[in-house]
Amino acid sequence: MEIRQLSVARPTRALAFVATVAASGALLPAAVAADEQCPVRGGTFTIPFAPEPADLTPGANAQYAPSLIFDQIYDTLLILDRDGNLLPGLATSYEVSDDSLSVTFTLREGVMFHHGREFEARDVVYTFERLLDPEFASPWAAQLGSITGIEALDRFTVRMSFEEPFAPILSVVSTAWYTAIVPYDFTPENNLNEKASGTGPFKLVTYVPDDHVLLEANSDYWEKGYPCIDAVRFNMVPDPQTQISAFRQGNADIVVLNDPKFIPILQNVEGARLIEPAGAVNESGLGINTAEGSTADVRVRRALSLGTDRRGVIDTVLFGYGEVGTKISCGKVPYGWCEDADPPLPYHDYDPDQAKALLAEAGYPDGLDLTMQVSLPLDIQTAEILQEQWSAIGVSLSIEQIADFNQQLDNYINVKHETSIVSLVWQPDPHSDVYQIYYSTSPINLGKFADEELDRLLDAGKVELDVEKRIQIYKDVQRLVADQVYMIYPYTKPVNWQYVWDHVKNYQAMPSGTYLHLRYLWLDK
Amino acid sequence: MGRYIVRRLLLLIPVVLGVTFLTFLLIRIIPGDIVTRMMGVTIANNPETRALILSELGLDRPLLEQYVWWLGRIFLQGDFGYSFIHGGPVIDQILSRGPVTLQLGLMSMAIAIAIGVPLGVLSAVKRGTALDLLARIFALLGISTPSFFTGTLIVVFGAIWFPKVTTLGYVPFTEAPWESLSRMLWPALALGLGIGAIILRYTRSSVLEVLGEDYVLTARAKGLPEAAVVFVHALKSALIPVITAIGLWSAFLVSGAVILEEVFAIPGLGRLVLSAIENRDYPIIQGTVLFLSLVVALVILVADLLVAAVDPRVRLH
Numbered sequence: 001m002e003i004r005q006l007s008v009a010r011p012t013r014a015l016a017f018v019a020t021v022a023a024s025g026a027l028l029p030a031a032v033a034a035d036e037q038c039p040v041r042g043g044t045f046t047i048p049f050a051p052e053p054a055d056l057t058p059g060a061n062a063q064y065a066p067s068l069i070f071d072q073i074y075d076t077l078l079i080l081d082r083d084g085n086l087l088p089g090l091a092t093s094y095e096v097s098d099d100s101l102s103v104t105f106t107l108r109e110g111v112m113f114h115h116g117r118e119f120e121a122r123d124v125v126y127t128f129e130r131l132l133d134p135e136f137a138s139p140w141a142a143q144l145g146s147i148t149g150i151e152a153l154d155r156f157t158v159r160m161s162f163e164e165p166f167a168p169i170l171s172v173v174s175t176a177w178y179t180a181i182v183p184y185d186f187t188p189e190n191n192l193n194e195k196a197s198g199t200g201p202f203k204l205v206t207y208v209p210d211d212h213v214l215l216e217a218n219s220d221y222w223e224k225g226y227p228c229i230d231a232v233r234f235n236m237v238p239d240p241q242t243q244i245s246a247f248r249q250g251n252a253d254i255v256v257l258n259d260p261k262f263i264p265i266l267q268n269v270e271g272a273r274l275i276e277p278a279g280a281v282n283e284s285g286l287g288i289n290t291a292e293g294s295t296a297d298v299r300v301r302r303a304l305s306l307g308t309d310r311r312g313v314i315d316t317v318l319f320g321y322g323e324v325g326t327k328i329s330c331g332k333v334p335y336g337w338c339e340d341a342d343p344p345l346p347y348h349d350y351d352p353d354q355a356k357a358l359l360a361e362a363g364y365p366d367g368l369d370l371t372m373q374v375s376l377p378l379d380i381q382t383a384e385i386l387q388e389q390w391s392a393i394g395v396s397l398s399i400e401q402i403a404d405f406n407q408q409l410d411n412y413i414n415v416k417h418e419t420s421i422v423s424l425v426w427q428p429d430p431h432s433d434v435y436q437i438y439y440s441t442s443p444i445n446l447g448k449f450a451d452e453e454l455d456r457l458l459d460a461g462k463v464e465l466d467v468e469k470r471i472q473i474y475k476d477v478q479r480l481v482a483d484q485v486y487m488i489y490p491y492t493k494p495v496n497w498q499y500v501w502d503h504v505k506n507y508q509a510m511p512s513g514t515y516l517h518l519r520y521l522w523l524d525k
Numbered sequence: 526m527g528r529y530i531v532r533r534l535l536l537l538i539p540v541v542l543g544v545t546f547l548t549f550l551l552i553r554i555i556p557g558d559i560v561t562r563m564m565g566v567t568i569a570n571n572p573e574t575r576a577l578i579l580s581e582l583g584l585d586r587p588l589l590e591q592y593v594w595w596l597g598r599i600f601l602q603g604d605f606g607y608s609f610i611h612g613g614p615v616i617d618q619i620l621s622r623g624p625v626t627l628q629l630g631l632m633s634m635a636i637a638i639a640i641g642v643p644l645g646v647l648s649a650v651k652r653g654t655a656l657d658l659l660a661r662i663f664a665l666l667g668i669s670t671p672s673f674f675t676g677t678l679i680v681v682f683g684a685i686w687f688p689k690v691t692t693l694g695y696v697p698f699t700e701a702p703w704e705s706l707s708r709m710l711w712p713a714l715a716l717g718l719g720i721g722a723i724i725l726r727y728t729r730s731s732v733l734e735v736l737g738e739d740y741v742l743t744a745r746a747k748g749l750p751e752a753a754v755v756f757v758h759a760l761k762s763a764l765i766p767v768i769t770a771i772g773l774w775s776a777f778l779v780s781g782a783v784i785l786e787e788v789f790a791i792p793g794l795g796r797l798v799l800s801a802i803e804n805r806d807y808p809i810i811q812g813t814v815l816f817l818s819l820v821v822a823l824v825i826l827v828a829d830l831l832v833a834a835v836d837p838r839v840r841l842h
Contacts, residue, residue: 054806062565241677409561
């Protein structure tokens with residue numbers, strides 16, 4: 001049990017997550033005799049994978065796909081489990097200073113890098129200084145907030161200091177996408193697509209672009225006895241239909257569906273089972289231009305929100321595989337707004353009559369015309385449903401399909417739209433989730449809204465270390481956004497749906513869509 | 526003949542220059558930008574970091590200068606540049622992917638010719654019969670069905686009806702020849718059927734035309750058996766336009782390969798270009814398109830030379 005013991009130094013003021021460490025055993029099977037951990041050892045687990053990861057260098061780019069692979073090769077200081085709990089990773093404990101301006105991590109001893117050297121504090125210092133180095137230009141430097149420095153206190157202790165308290169730091173150091181720990185003596189002189197060294201459960205064997213990434217088990221992994229399998233192979237298969245065929249032909253142990261329309265295809269395939277999704281954390285975000293045009297009037301925006309039958313969108317676009325949500329949806333425990341448990345949000349429930357009344361009050365008794373920009377398939381379908389729903393309240397919506405997602409992104413950043421739908425990316429902390437899209441001076445504020453009260457709440461959430469208070473802050477944020485209808489969230493859904501064959505045992509899906517459980521699964525064949 | 530070849534080779538220069546310049550411009554005109562792609566929206570909107578990245582990639586210089594610089598390094602130093610995304614040499618990527626697409630192309634063409642030429646001849650000789658009708662229906666279907674559709678049908682229904690047959694992925698010929706051929710058969714079939722249908726139509730009309738010529742009439746009048754008339758006398762001249770068509774349609778093969786490599790998860794040049802376009806990896810796109818346009822131009826040239834070898838009239842023009 002010892003390796004899972006995370007000592008929370010100040011449990012009453014633990015950062016970010018409630019870190020109910022006592023319950024943490026739920027995620028990881030106890031370290032017991034090898035056969036009980038892995039009733040069958042060996043085998044290769046094959047995953048059809050898209051999109052092309054292109055570059056497997058941690059911290060170098062903002063793409064999500066590579067992070068799913070270096071999750072296996074590298075470790076993080078802490079680990080975020082399926083339920084949002086913090087577990088020990090390369091750090092066995094952490095302590096927050098009384099003034100909340102520094103966090104000290106005690107590191108795990110005896111962990112070996114794949115190139116054969118013991119992991120130590122210097123590697124952590126190197127990892128973070130590299131991310132902060134302007135020459136390296138990492139997109140994640142901003143995720144480290146007001147960090148002023150990181151120093152090694154001794155061989156197995158590091159301290160991070162901040163200018164002002166920075167609540168999200170613990171979830172940031174739990175996310176390999178941002179802060180995978182890389183060795184100081186290996187990373188600079190190697191092309192990490194060819195040769196990599198981390199402390200993770202798997203080692204990179206080869207990466208053949210557009211073909212496959214092959215990883216082999218790290219027999220020295222610090223979680224003794226894991227991984228159970230010998231190797232993981234990510235086969236690059238760009239087309240979702242082809243991925244399903246690869247699965248059905250037995251050329252893959254798992255298939256990951258991003259669109260629920262594929263679920264019926266696999267539903268009745270004998271021997272295949274759907275892994276319980278880890279919660280709906282992926283929102284469809286409808287941005288509204290609040291600076292100019294008819295939508296600058298809050299009554300019009302409220303009418304649009306009231307005229308949106310969210311359940312109807314979920315039933316048609318997602319075949320029911322989604323939830324009514326807002327930006328921080330219910331799956332994002334403990335901060336999320338849950339339809340069943342929380343008080344209802346203003347202007348959130350479908351009410352076409354009130355919507356029409358509001359439009360009339362705003363000076364549009366005969367309705368109005370709006371355009372909506374979309375580019376991705378699910379967003380296009382959502383727009384088509386909204387077109388129909390909104391016509392009932394007198395809004396005539398014309399859909400402007402943008403051929404290229406990047407172009408739509410450029411438009412949305414610069415608010416060259418009346419309304420625009422984009423699927424938003426999951427982030428591990430409520431601060432990183434909403435700050436950038438809601439804060440008035442943020443470069444990617446989706447609707448050009450500037451709300452002093454909203455800014456104040458967002459600033460408070462960034463520095464508030466008391467979890468209960470922080471939960472309240474983010475619920476207030478969501479209430480305010482719903483009241484002013486700065487954005488509409490037609491639905492929220494799991495990141496993906498995963499089917500595996502019955503021979504795949506002890507596998508779980510993660511809310512972020514990462515494959516954390518590859519290290520624990522075993523193949524019964 | 527020598528002068529003809531030289532003239533044709535010289536004509537290649539403006540063609541290739543034109544293609545590369547158009548590609549160079551087009552990928553810069555299409556929306557979406559490399560910095561956003563690599564770094565996410567936050568960094569892409571930070572002017573300082575943005576400028577730093579653009580200058581590192583050489584994208585801060587005037588367009589024409591970038592083009593001349595890129596072309597100059599290829600022709601003077603044989604240097605195709607380096608990927609923006611992973612930093613590897615472009616030429617390595619092209620050379621490692623080339624054989625994959627070549628295998629797909631050769632197998633598709635072999636299938637296309639094996640279907641198109643005999644069926645075309647048969648259809649012409651048996652003109653008006655049920656066989657001719659069937660061949661023509663096949664040709665119509667083959668031409669009007671896009672290869673990605675045929676490919677998707679093979680992928681989807683192959684997996685349902687023949688779950689034991691692997692239709693996807695790629696194994697190098699040098700590693701496991703039989704496995705390599707049997708997997709590549711499916712995408713080659715999807716691509717080859719369409720081109721086979723086109724070749725069938727060319728062959729049919731060309732054979733029909735030749736069969737009406739005076740010298741064929743003479744051959745018949747001499748009392749030669751029909752087989753000898755068709756295969757010895759008619760076919761030789763009937764195949765001239767077919768060879769030209771095969772040359773031209775090899776260009777179609779390249780565009781078909783791009784899509785089918787995506788559908789069948791084959792790591793060839795088509796996938797390389799598609800991922801590179803997705804990532805806005807300019808050096809890879811430019812290098813691969815240059816390489817492909819050279820190959821297509823050369824294939825068409827070889828087809829024309831074959832025609833010239835068979836038909837002396839061509840050389841005079």
